[in-house]
Amino acid sequence: MDGKYFHHALKFRKDVCIGCSHCMNVCPTQAIRIRGGKAELKDNFCVDCGKCYRACPVGAIIVEQDDFNQIFRYKQRVALIPSILLAQFPEEVSLTQVSSVLMELGFTHVYEVEHGVEVLKDSMNKHIGEHKESRPLISTFCPAIVRLIQVRFPTLTDNLILLKPALDIAASYYSKMLQDQGHESEDIGIFYITPCAAKIAAVKSPVGQEDSPITGVINMDFIFNKVYTAVKQGFIGKNTCQLPSLDPLKASGVMWPATSGEAAHMAGRTLAIDEISNVIEFLEQLENEENQGIDFLELRACDESCAGGILTSSNRFYTVERMRKRAARADRKEKERNYRYVNPGPIVKYREYLEESIFISKVQPRSMDKxxxxxxxxxxxxxxxxxxxxxxxxxxxxxxxxxxxxxxxxxxxxxxxxxxxxxxxxxxxxxxxxxxxxxxxxxxxxxxxxxxxxxxxxx
Amino acid sequence: MHFEYQIEGGNFTRAGFASSEIKKKLKQLNVDLGIVKRTVVATYEAEVNVVAHAYSGTIYVDFDEEKVVIKLVDEGPGIPDIEKAMTEGFSTASSTVREMGFGAGMGLPNMKKNADDLQVSSEVGKGTTVQITMFFQKPDNDK
Structure with missing residues (x-):
């Protein structure tokens, strides 16, 4: 194989590895070998799904993360959090509590990733309407799936919807908004709290984009431990009074990273498939036959989608249940015409700006079968x-x-x-x-x- | 390189196995992806046709550096009027088969559309032979 295609966030620690081959046996793309009593990764085969990380009994596989202290290199330190983060905690823990601990840790702003959905949802539907020639169109939400298609199902790269994920849209918005408030762009650091390794890899070597609008990535388990410790110790947060009033997330945003989160909002016939082996089985069949009239495919590498991300701490089924409850509350408030929920939030004022750069370039096939x-x-x-x-x-x-x-x-x-x-x-x-x-x-x-x-x- | 696969008439759960195997081999050979796609669609269609209409069949696959020849030989009722079967919208599939989403009457015309060369011969009461040939040279705009 020529050259190295991908950046991987998953690292194998040779000093810890006991060569038990559990990781090799669960890898859905056959990317692992055992040599000299240690697991070795075939870089070009790996799609960063993280199955190996879960299977390792000794913690020899680690998810590389940026040094937390790097956030202090920036005057404006934005924590971009997915709706999955709040759902990690028991219900009595509020978004305000979570944000105040994040502020206490050193962030100056907290913003939820899925506000980007307000802009993305319409662009996706428009894209699906305009590209009737390729069916089904496949979401690029999950970076592990994009890589899986590149290496295992290269004939399907043309079916990928070439739009940025909500994460990138939210990051671009926040950075632009702060610049409009008079901050210099080099003073702004946007940090994503990630539930998985694939998102890290996508930020470090984005597919179909020159570079990522995200400055750095922090693992969700690290943040979870910090926040939960503070909550358990009764911390309320001395910065609480300075908290920016967080825009309320709409129900569609809350559920976006869960299974069917996207599919529920796409026009036409849709399917939502989670867990990478299920996805592989389905795509194998899809490559063979004529499309059965499906317009949109939502594919996620983890079971229960991002709620099952390898860096999450809570049981994925509880997480999804909490997300559903939050979404139901948001829906209710919107129906009661609670004005904050009716208002789609300031991000839509930047719709035109964000839509200008919403496209990514063609995703190249990188067949590993050849x-x-x-x-x-x-x-x-x-x-x-x-x-x-x-x-x-x-x-x-x-x-x-x-x-x-x-x-x-x-x-x-x-x-x-x-x-x-x-x-x-x-x-x-x-x-x-x-x-x-x-x-x-x-x-x-x-x-x-x-x-x-x-x-x-x-x- | 020569490969053979058996097809069981009436068993749709196995339909697509041979197409998947052929697809894997084309990917291993680093054949242009557009050609892989067309080959697989044509082969799958042909494979399903055998399952839907015949009692049993065999797929003979021959690869060389220029092309792949996929020959499906079945024992079955045969096609009385091949020309008619080649017209779009014509289907001999039974209604049960159609309810399963197969046999929408696109079979042969769709195979013809995707294959570089398609040969069909049939003897009523004996069976049908379908031969799909695909050439590997890359399309001009790829060079």
């Missing part, structure tokens, strides 16, 4: 893969250090593995006297590390 750029080489390699598959057991045991027999075959033709790594092949060779026991032990040690084969004293 065996070679050159078709005659690829043909040779494909033949070889086919021959190798005849020798392999189709058990997908992972003892060779590759997740599946087919991954081992592909690794072999790419010169990254050897057929003798297969335990079945070794046993056959041993049986035929072609491989001494010492050699098979050495092979296993090379994959799984020496320690696992040391004879331990059990006295």
């Amino acid at each position: 065996l070679d750029e050159d078709i005659s080489q690829a043909m040779k390699k494909m033949k070889r893969v086919h021959e190798l598959m005849e020798l392999l057991p189709y058990v997908d045991c992972g003892i060779c250090g590759s997740p599946k027999c087919s991954s081992l075959a592909e690794d072999i033709v790419q010169g990254e593995a050897e057929i003798i790594q297969c335990i079945y092949v070794q046993r056959r060779m041993e049986h035929q006297g072609e491989m001494p026991a010492k050699q098979s032990l050495e092979i296993m040690q090379k994959i799984w590390g020496r320690e696992k084969f040391e004879i331990k004293d059990n006295d």
Whole structure:
């Protein structure tokens, strides 16, 4: 594979990894191998879904985050929070409490990401109406899904809706608004509190955009612990009186990051699918057949969408229930014509400005399936893969250090593995006297590390 | 490279397996994505046709550096009038099949639209052979 395509927020700590291969077995894109007793990431295969992070029993996979103190490099320090954040806490914790702790931590402004939905929703519907030629159109909300489509379903890159997510719109708005208030742009730092690794990767190397309007990313679990500790200790916040009055989020905004959050507001026939294996199964089928009349597809990598993000702390089902309740309250207040809820908030005054830069450029396919750029080489390699598959057991045991027999075959033709790594092949060779026991032990040690084969004293 | 896949008549739950396998191989060969798309749509359509109309069938797939030839041979009722079956809107699918979303009468014309070359021959009471050929050379505007 040529070059490195993606920035990854997930990092593997070799010093902590015990080479248990749990991560390799759950990876939906077969991006992990075990070599020398440690997990290794194949960068170009990884889509930052975070399944491995959850599977790791020893915490060897970490989500890289920006140093919190970097916020103090800016005079205006904006915390952009998704509606998921408030829903992490029991209901008695209010948005004002959460914001006041954020202010106490050093932020000067707090703004909810989903205000961007007020602008985005209409642009999405307009886009769907104007692009009748490609169906179904696929949301670019979830960065892990965008990457999954690039690497696994490249024929579907043309179906992606090339609009910025609500996060970027909210960031652009807040930055512009502060500039209009007379702040210098270099004094403004916009920090996103993220529920997942994929969003970090998308900020650090955005797909279809030159650069991101977001200055830095802070992990939600870090913020959750800070806020919840303060709440538990009875902190009210000495900055409470200076709190900006937060715009009330409409019900559509509250629910946007949950499953069906987008689909519920798109015209035509829509489907909302969450959890990456479900998405893969569906896209596999979608690639084969003519579209069944679906106009819009909402696809999310995590189960229960962002409520199931790897950096969340609360159980995802409770989170969604709290979001629903909040949305219902917002709906009720809007129906009661509570003027703050009827008013869509100051962001819509910037609609024209935001719509000017709402488009992203075409998302490039980056197929990971291709065996070679050159078709005659690829043909040779494909033949070889086919021959190798005849020798392999189709058990997908992972003892060779590759997740599946087919991954081992592909690794072999790419010169990254050897057929003798297969335990079945070794046993056959041993049986035929072609491989001494010492050699098979050495092979296993090379994959799984020496320690696992040391004879331990059990006295 | 030669591959073969079996198709079971009347079993829609397995329909699409061969198309997925062929798709995977085309991706491995780094074939232009537009060609992958057309190949898969035509093959899937043909595969579903066999499931919908025939008792059983076999798909023979041959890849070389220039093209892939996908030949679907079925044992089934055959098509009495191929020319008529090639016209848009014509369907012999039973109403049960149509209710499942298959057999909307787009079969052969849609295959013809997507395939670089399509050959259909049939013998009533014996079966039908459909041959789809796709060429790999990249479209001119890609060079």
